[in-house]
Amino acid sequence: MTLPDAPWRSWPGMDQLLKALDAEGGNVRFVGGAVRDTLLGLEVQDIDCATVFRPEDAMERLEAAGIKTVPTGLKHGTVTAIIERRPIEVTTLRRDVSTDGRHAEVAYSENWQEDAARRDFTINALSADPITGEIFDYFNGRADLDARLVRFIGDPAERIAEDHLRILRFFRFHARFGSGAPDAEGLAAAAKFANSLMALSRERIADELLKTLALPDPSETIALMIEHRIFTPVLPEIVSAEELIRLTGRETVFDQAGDPIRRLAALLPPEPDTAVSVATRLKMSRAQRKRLATATARIPGDTAEPRALAYRHGIDGAIDRLLLCPTNDAVTGDAIALLIENPPPERFPLKGGELIAMGMEAGPDVAVKLREIENIWIAEDFPGEARVWEIAQEMLSSE
Structure with missing residues (x-):
């Protein structure tokens, strides 16, 4: 099994980077998402490499080859190499010494399988020799990729205990790569340990939730999370996916890109105060907080005055409200079409x-x-x- 050729493998500067890290000697590999997505035929933008060299040695080798490096995560063994303005993360092989569900203490390793075992899911533990393209698959990740199955490496409970965020990642990766029912053992463990999400920073929770909501259609997965009470410990306001399912359908019908803030609004009651409370708890930006509050203030009359709505709340805010408005699709479609064809003035012409x-x-x-x-x-x-x-x-x- 070999890694298919892909444009990113021939990026300018890639050869110099691989030479600097002694790819010919087997001392660097492509790892993680770049390998996974290339096997799936998806476009790859983010490249991660693993190497046997300690971060200081990796930096010295790269800089000697004329490649700019940034010590982005020396504590965790990661440096970033810049080739033709593209960042490539280079991380030293590691093993976990201890974990507390939020942070891990690691030690450097020279064992590729030991490093792969630190990862969350089998489909993320694939690595590839950059010269030959040979794929290394220690946990049957390729079979899971073919089956569209997101499965924890080893015992799901242990993986979740190492990093509680993996509960949310399990569902995000299922929404992105999975097909059919999720892995039963992983689902059971995620539900059992959902309360451990309370130990995470709200920023991490928000980031993972918004990434999930930004996927093409996460509604079925979100419904599954609600059914298994995943949100209850940290976002008890989310109790139904019915409005989200309706919204994602409308986004498709009216050719509107799915927006994670709008979709979060669909999961919340139509109460701006509740939206502000949730956004504050998740430490969202001021702009995100404002947009979420505007979207949850939706009323049936919004479709009657779409241009006025857009003048007061901006085009994005108005489209959020129209797509979420509890009116029939024909009325909503007409309102959106009017707004797109004839937007309101940007400012009042009198001072x-x-x-x-x-x-x-x-x-x-x-x-x-x-x-x-x-x-x-x-x-x-x-x-x-x-x-x-x-x-x-x-x-x-x-x-």
Whole structure:
């Protein structure tokens, strides 16, 4: 069994990197996702290598070959080589000394199988000789890849005890690579130890959840997670995948790219306060928090005024709300089409200084009056600037 040829194997600078790490002597291999995805015929962007050389030695060899290196994870044996502006992670072979479910203490090794045994799933433990393409498969990962089965290496409970995040990774990898029912032993262990997720940082949980929700259609896997109470310890607000299933269907019908924040909103009740609470707990960015709150504020009337919705919340926010809106698909489709074909203006064409020039006394009332005029302009579906001035003059003359 050999690794198929792929464009990434011939990237400029790859030969120099492999020579520097003595590929001819069998001292470096391609590992992990690059091998897995190449076997599946998928595009590869991220390349990981493993080597017998200690990180300091690897850096010295690479720099001697004129390759820039960055000590991105020396504590864990990882350096990053930069070839033609592309980062290649190079990690020294390791074995676990101790783990606590969040962090691992490692020791360097020269045993390839020992290093592969540290990985989570059999399909991620494949490695390949960069010269001959020979694939090394210590845990039947190729058979699992062919069967579209995501399976822990060894005892699932032990793998989860080493890193609790593997519970969420199990479901993400099943959603991406699996077919049919998930591995029964892995599913049982994930459900049994779901409470261990409480020990993880909320940032790690958020990152893994959003990666899962960004997959083409994670709805069945998310439903499975809900059924087995995976979210209950850390995100008890997620109790049904029904709206997510409906949303992913609509995204396909209306040719809208799946968005993880929008999909998270579908999993939450339509309550902005709840959304803010969840986003804060997950330590999401301010922009993500705002978008999630906007999406969960959806109401049936959103489809009646799509341009006004987009003016107030942006195109992305409006499309989120329309796709999540509890109206029939025909009405939703018309609203989205209108918004795409005829988006609203980006800004209000009247400023406070112009109201003062028209005779209004400067002060806080200017902002209030400006907002009133703007609301009329929105309600009239954004007429031209002449009408805006007319509205302003009518309001000022009536006082």
